[in-house]
Amino acid sequence: MTTSRACPVCKCADTRVFHRIERVPVSSCVNLDSPGEALKFPQRTMSLAWCPDCTFVFNSSFDETMVRYGSDYEETQSFSPTFRAFHESLCDELVARYGLRGGTVVEVGCGKGDFLDLLVRRGGNRGIGFDPAYDPERRPAVNPSDLTVFPERYAPGRVATPVDLVVCKMTLEHIPAPATFVREITHAPATAAPAPVFVMVPDGRRVVRSCAIEDIYYEHCSYFSERSLAALFERAGYRVDDVKAVYRGQYLAAHANPVPAGTRQDDDRDRSLQRIDAADIDRFRSRWLDTRRTWGELLDRYAPGVVLWGAGSKAVAFLAGIPGADSIRYVVDINPYRQGHFLPGSGKEIVGPERLKDDPPDLVVVMNPVYEEEVRATVSVLGVDVPIVPMSGSARSPSTADDPRAVPVRDE
Ligand SMILES: [Zn+2]
Structure with missing residues (x-):
């Protein structure tokens, strides 16, 4: 099955739809007040398409107008001590790597502001965040002049000062036109030199390879491999210098740095990046x-x-x-x-x-x-x-050791 949509990352016209999922709720984390409202919630088809060139996977029938992010969008994992420990160690790694002390950090898609708050407190930085799902009533208790969050989507021109680091964590996978989006966030503000970007997304290769049914849902219209993530940033004048799987292989964390215009990418390095292949x-x-x-x-x-x-x-x-x-x-x-x-x-x-x-x-x-x-x-x-x-995409069958009522799975 081919699709009429060109690849949103590399513009390749040869993409093909390889799987459709019917009746997927268009929002997963919205708080609904009654079973009736929840049962009537809108559902749409997902058409998973693959680009043979950059190996990007996307929902070619995604309708952005169906997804709403407001303060009733409850996406945070920060009530988990495991997640908080991960956030703290990631924050310290960024502060050390980029020498972020007394600097300015922009976080695009900052959720309830938990991670930006850490960057402000642990590095003495100033934080500027954007997220329509931000709830001002749950604002972290830091000095108001140190943290500004706009409860809206990122828009170019909103940031007037030079930026030391752009953080874009668990956001790109929600964006149907990631090439345009990355160009916008890497040139904030338009007058200043491009800032380095730390990006984190679900590892789309893991999702596809292990068929992680639980990780394929409507808000996630974009599924990246190392290869497609690098291709995306290359087109915006960046090079992904370091990419690795984190959080027990669930996420890809990458550091992208601006390169001079016309810089040729290294073919050997490109071949070494993991990709979602035809098999x-x-x-x-x-x-x-x-x-x-x-x-x-x-x-x-x-x-x-x-x-x-x-x-x-x-x-x-x-x-x-x-x-x-x-x-x-x-x-x-x-x-x-x-x-x-x-x-x-x-x-x-x-x-x-x-x-x-x-x-x-x-x-x-x-x-x-x-x-x-x-x-x-x-x-x-x-x-x-x-x-x-x-539930684990990488170990799809529930282990018989854990499941006393397990019966052997039939080979059909
Ligand atoms: Zn592509």
């Missing part, structure tokens, strides 16, 4: 079917005793993608701003961990394996004895 794309559909079958069988064995842990985008994607997910009893989240709301599409209730005591489940599925140990510790403190399995 990955060709295998995707059978893996998709395998993942659905394996998890569908597991839910079947435990229905209706399964609860999910983690009410973010991964849970919404899981509920939309796995057959039988309607039998899920409820979804636990430690973020108090999510509790009492309902998940778009499925209408499942989001509750605090204490619910496990009142309504003990037969199986807990942890949506992000990074949090497995944290979840086990919380469940143990609650005194609830229940098997716990992580």
Whole structure:
């Protein structure tokens, strides 16, 4: 299947759609107040397309007007001690690498401002943030002159002073026209020299290779490999000097630096970058079917005793993608701003961990394996004895060691 859309990164016209997913809720992290509202939430088709040139993957039927980001968009993971520790160490790494002391940092897509707040406090910097999902009532308690957040999308011209570093973390994957976006954020302000950029995105190669159903959802219209991320910044006059997988392989973290106009990229280095190749794309559909079958069988064995842990985008994607997910009893989240709301599409209730005591489940599925140990510790403190399995794209089949009711998966 070819698509009429050229690649949003490199303009290659030869892209092809390799997979479609029907009825995907158009927003995963929006707080909805009733099951009725959640069940009626708009759903659209995702058409995953691949560029054979730069190896970018994107939703070629993405409709930007369907996605809304406001202060009811509850995306933060900062209630997790594991995530906070990751943020703190990343912050210290950036401060040391860029000598960020008393400087100015712009964060495009700063969410609730948690990371920008760290950069301000731990480096004595000034922070300027942009995010339509920012909530001024939850503003970090730093000196107001040190932190300015615009509760809106980034717009060129909003930043008037020279910038020492642009941070763009977990944002590019939401942008349908990333080439235009990167040109805009790398030239802020327009009159000053381009600043270095730290960028972090989900590792799209991991998502495609391991068929991480839980990591494919509507807001994420763009899926990068090392190769396509480098290609994107090259076109804006940057070179990606250092790119690595972080957060147990889930994210790609890259440092992009401006290079003089006309600088030729190094072919050897380009070949060394990881890419989403044709074989990955060709295998995707059978893996998709395998993942659905394996998890569908597991839910079947435990229905209706399964609860999910983690009410973010991964849970919404899981509920939309796995057959039988309607039998899920409820979804636990430690973020108090999510509790009492309902998940778009499925209408499942989001509750605090204490619910496990009142309504003990037969199986807990942890949506992000990074949090497995944290979840086990919380469940143990609650005194609830229940098997716990992580949902993991890289280990699609729930391990039989973790699942007492596991039966061998059929080869069909
Ligand atoms: Zn391309």
